[in-house]
Amino acid sequence: MILPTDSLLKYDCPVLVSKNTERKSPRSRPLKVSPQQIVESGPVPPPPKPKSPSADASKQQTEEILNAILPPREWMEDSQLWVQAVSSAPCTRMDVIHLQEQLDRSLQARQARETGICPVRRELYSQCFDELIRQVTINCAERGLLLLQVRDEIRMTIAAYQTLYESSVAFGMRKALQAEHGMADMENKLKTSLLVIIFLL
Structure with missing residues (x-):
């Protein structure tokens, strides 16, 4: 599997979406999602502890907000x-430090150029800002949505300056x-005037 270009934005494992052409029953779905899983040999782990419905609902809401502000990437x-x-996944202090180091690398x-207009530097800082929005949104969705508005306003301002430039x-x-x-017309007129003067002389 060929992964898309690396990004500073943290993604989950890719999920394969394949068309299911064989319809065995009228209720069969046209699309089938099969996430990649690594099968490990060994003893069967104990079942996970049941989570409260409120925690599952909160996690699902966070994922929906993340997918809305940072759409999943797709490729064929x-x-x-x-x-x-x-x-x-929630971030830690070490994740932020790692993000800073990854940005510098x-x-x-x-x-990337340190000064002036540089598309590479702008792209990397944009990815870094998206990653910060992701981290903030997981902890507080409202703060993440506010940062999203700030990001969109900055992009609109940059686009306006680019159009003006x-x-x-x-x-x-x-x-x-x-x-x-x-200048060419002036030179032709001067030549014509000189020829007229020479002819009159």
Whole structure:
């Protein structure tokens, strides 16, 4: 299995989504989800302790919010669809330290510029911010949604500046071309005037 590009955002294990073409009964579903599981040999572990319904509902709500603000990534491989959702595991202090180290390594490995406009640096910091949103959302969904609004506002501002920059560059190029054509016209007029003066003399 070929995984997509590595990201600073933490994901769960990929899940294979394959079409079920053999319909044995009218109630069969068109899609079948089969997560990858590693079968380990050894004694059978004891059954897990039952969780309270409120804890399960809270976890499910957190996963739904995470999937809404950070959609799962999908890719095709050998005519099979793979889906990978963001992780809903709580983070620790060591996870934050590891994220900082991973960000520094990625900036150095991809040779991101420290100053000026750099798409690589912007992409990595955007991934880091998404990971921070994921970590905060798990602990407090409301705070995570507020950070999501901040992220979207920043992206809108950057997009507006980018559009303004591109339009200003295009305007400058048009003015430069007009100036070149104007200089050529002026040179032609000067040559014509000189020829007329020489002819009159």
